[in-house]
Amino acid sequence: MTFSEATSNNWQKNLYAIFVAELLVMAGFSxxxxxxxxxxxxxxxxxxxxxxxxxxxxxxxxxxxxFLSAPLWGxxxxxxxxxxxxxxxxxxSAAVVALIAISPNVPFLVIMRFFQGVLSGxxxxxxxxxxxxxxxxxxxxxxxxxxTGIYIGNSCGPLMGGLAADKFGYEATFFIAAAALAAGGxxxxxxxxxxxxxxxxxxxxxxxxxxxxAGSKEVLPLLIIQFALNAGPSMVGPIIPLxxxxxxxxxxxxxxxxxxxxxxxxxxxLSAVVAGRLTTRVPLKPMLVFSCLGTCLAYxxxxxxxxxxxxxxxxxxxxxxxxxxxxxxxxxxxxxxxPAQQGxxxxxxxxxxxxxxxxxxxxxGALGSSLGFKNVFGFTAGMYLFTTLLVIKxxxxxxxxxxxxxxxxxx
Numbered sequence: 001m002t003f004s005e006a007t008s009n010n011w012q013k014n015l016y017a018i019f020v021a022e023l024l025v026m027a028g029f030s031x032x033x034x035x036x037x038x039x040x041x042x043x044x045x046x047x048x049x050x051x052x053x054x055x056x057x058x059x060x061x062x063x064x065x066x067f068l069s070a071p072l073w074g075x076x077x078x079x080x081x082x083x084x085x086x087x088x089x090x091x092x093s094a095a096v097v098a099l100i101a102i103s104p105n106v107p108f109l110v111i112m113r114f115f116q117g118v119l120s121g122x123x124x125x126x127x128x129x130x131x132x133x134x135x136x137x138x139x140x141x142x143x144x145x146x147x148t149g150i151y152i153g154n155s156c157g158p159l160m161g162g163l164a165a166d167k168f169g170y171e172a173t174f175f176i177a178a179a180a181l182a183a184g185g186x187x188x189x190x191x192x193x194x195x196x197x198x199x200x201x202x203x204x205x206x207x208x209x210x211x212x213x214a215g216s217k218e219v220l221p222l223l224i225i226q227f228a229l230n231a232g233p234s235m236v237g238p239i240i241p242l243x244x245x246x247x248x249x250x251x252x253x254x255x256x257x258x259x260x261x262x263x264x265x266x267x268x269x270l271s272a273v274v275a276g277r278l279t280t281r282v283p284l285k286p287m288l289v290f291s292c293l294g295t296c297l298a299y300x301x302x303x304x305x306x307x308x309x310x311x312x313x314x315x316x317x318x319x320x321x322x323x324x325x326x327x328x329x330x331x332x333x334x335x336x337x338x339p340a341q342q343g344x345x346x347x348x349x350x351x352x353x354x355x356x357x358x359x360x361x362x363x364x365g366a367l368g369s370s371l372g373f374k375n376v377f378g379f380t381a382g383m384y385l386f387t388t389l390l391v392i393k394x395x396x397x398x399x400x401x402x403x404x405x406x407x408x409x410x411x
Contacts, residue, residue, distance in 0.1 A: 010193060011133045015142055017191040018086075018126050019149040021184040025090055025122050026153030028180030031161035032097065032173060033261065035254035037241045039170045044106040048242045049369040054106055055238035056365020058113045063234070063358025065117025067351045070124060071210055074347015081196035082129035082343060086188050092119030094181035101174030117354065123150060124350030129194065131334040131342040140284070140331040144276015147326045151272050151319075155265025162258020214348050218336045221394035225387060226333070226352040229292070229325060232299075232383030233318070234360030239368035239376050240315065246373065248308045260312040264319035272323030284328045285395050289388060291324030296384035302377040332395070 032039075040058065041051035077085040096116040103109040126146060134142040157180075164173040213219055240260065245253040275287065298318045305311035330349070337345045367376050 011135070011138075011142075014133055014192050014194075015130060015145060017187055018130055019145055021086075021090070021187040021192075022122065022126050022146060023149040023153040023156075024180050024184035024187065025093075026150045027157035027160070028097070028153075028177040028184065029093070030154045030157030030261065030265070031164070031177035031180060032100075033158055033161065033237070035162060035165040035170060035173070035241060035257065037238055038165075038245070038254055040106055040109065041242075042170070043103060043109065046106075048246065052238050052242050052365045052368040052373075054110075054365070055242075056361040056363070056368075058106075058110050059234065059238060059361030059365075060358045061110050062113040062117035063354045063356070063361065065114045065358075066121055066354030067117075067358055069118045070121050070350035070354055071214075071344070071347045073121060073125070074128070074344045074350070075207070075210060077125065077128055077343030077347065078341065081194055082125065082132055083188065083192055083194040083196070085125040085343070086122065086129055086192075087185055089120050089122040089125045090181055090185035090188065092116075093122065094178045094185065096120075097174055097181060098178040101171045101178075117358075121347075121350045121354070124346045124353075127330055127334070127349075128343045128346035129192070131346070133194070136335070139334050140279035140327065141276050143330045143334065144272055144279060144323070144327045147272040147323060147330070148269050148276065150326075151265055151269035151323065153265075155262050155269055158258040158261030158265065159255075160258070162252075162255040165254040166252045210344050210348070213337070213341065213344060219333075219345065219348065221390070222329070222333050222336060223348055223352040224394075225288075225390055226329060226349050227356040228383060228387040228390065229329060230353045230356030231360040231363075232356075232380045232387070234357045235364030235367070235380045235383070236299075236302075236376050238361050238365040239373045240311075242368070243373040244308055244311065247305070247311060251308065256308055256312070260315045263312065263316040264322075266319070267316055268319035268322040270323070271320055272327055275324040275327040278324075279327065279331065283397075284332050285391065285397060287324050288328040288332070288395070289391050291321035291328065292384050292388040292391060294321045295325065296381050296388060299377050299381035299384060303374045305374075 037051050037055035040046065040054050044054060046054065073085055093116055096112050096119060100109055100112045103112065130142050130146050131139055161173055164176060214223060241253055241257040244256050278287065295318060298320065301314040301317060302311055305314055333345055333349045334342065364376050367379060
């Protein structure tokens with residue numbers, strides 16, 4: 001199979017359009033992130049510990065749904081094209097976020113989060129599209145730019161969302177987030193040109209070949225690492241706004257949480273730019289090891305926070321090396337398979353990431369409600385330490401530097 005995107009001069013135009021689209025989409029997603037636990041607290045008339053538990057359930061449900069559905073979307077992407085999958089993820093998410101705004105109760109919200117997990121997965125879909133249309137030697141750069149757009153969106157969204165929630169209310173803010181998502185979808189619809197050539201029926205991936213690919217020595221370690229890298233930070237997601245509220249009961253928790261996430265996002269966006277440029281000089285494995293170990297240490301600091309300012313600074317520090325983690329992780333995943341398998345491998349990667357996103361918040365919410373919010377950061381640091389050791393042990397020294405190969409058993 002030949003992908004004309006890989007040799008076309010239009011790959012840069014498409015890349016920049018997807019960059020803008022993911023920026024808008026991630027801003028929309030992160031718009032509601034700072035106050036989701038607070039919204040649950042209000043909607044269910046819960047205590048902070050009860051809200052932390054249910055916020056973990058809501059996030060976990062979304063992650064588990066995405067874990068189950070992402071590989072199937074990946075298979076479909078390699079048969080119908082990557083652009084339709086990006087549009088499905090974006091417009092599907094926009095519809096669900098709008099429905100969350102009219103949730104009558106917490107169980108309805110949890111159900112909507114489940115459907116959001118089934119329909120979404122924009123990062124994996126966009127990553128597969130970028131990887132398929134970009135020349136191999138340019139993929140680390142392209143992934144770095146894509147991660148930069150994601151982090152810029154993640155850094156703009158929380159602050160604006162927190163301010164909007166405190167000024168206009170939670171429901172109105174969900175509708176604003178849905179509009180941002182839809183805008184990103186229209187950018188892809190009208191500006192991204194995919195010259196997709198369907199895989200021959202004899203070469204199509206099946207569920208069986210997908211499972212063999214997932215279990216191959218080239219891909220399985222990367223999936224385990226993707227799981228661990230997302231399970232760790234997602235543990236603290238449900239408890240940060242509630243921890244801020246605990247430290248400053250009379251403050252505007254949504255806005256303060258938004259400020260913390262925004263600063264972390266800005267730092268992460270800058271680190272993604274740096275990481276993308278360093279990929280031409282620094283091997284991907286050392287970059288991933290250094291980034292994971294540094295992030296492990298950064299997650300210990302919030303355990304000592306005594307006020308909101310300290311917590312904000314400590315949360316911001318965790319973004320220093322996030323760009324290196326995502327850029328190296330996604331580049332290694334893309335380079336582990338042939339161009340014809342980009343949809344499948346990123347579907348598997350999204351599945352592993354989503355499983356971490358499903359397990360992490362559930363554990364974090366339970367730990368936060370039972371052991372206190374500070375201790376969750378210690379568990380997250382432990383997860384990053386485990387991942388660092390895993391990367392050292394299982395990732396080949398020159399991973400991502402060899403010529404393009406197809407893992408055994410992936411046909």
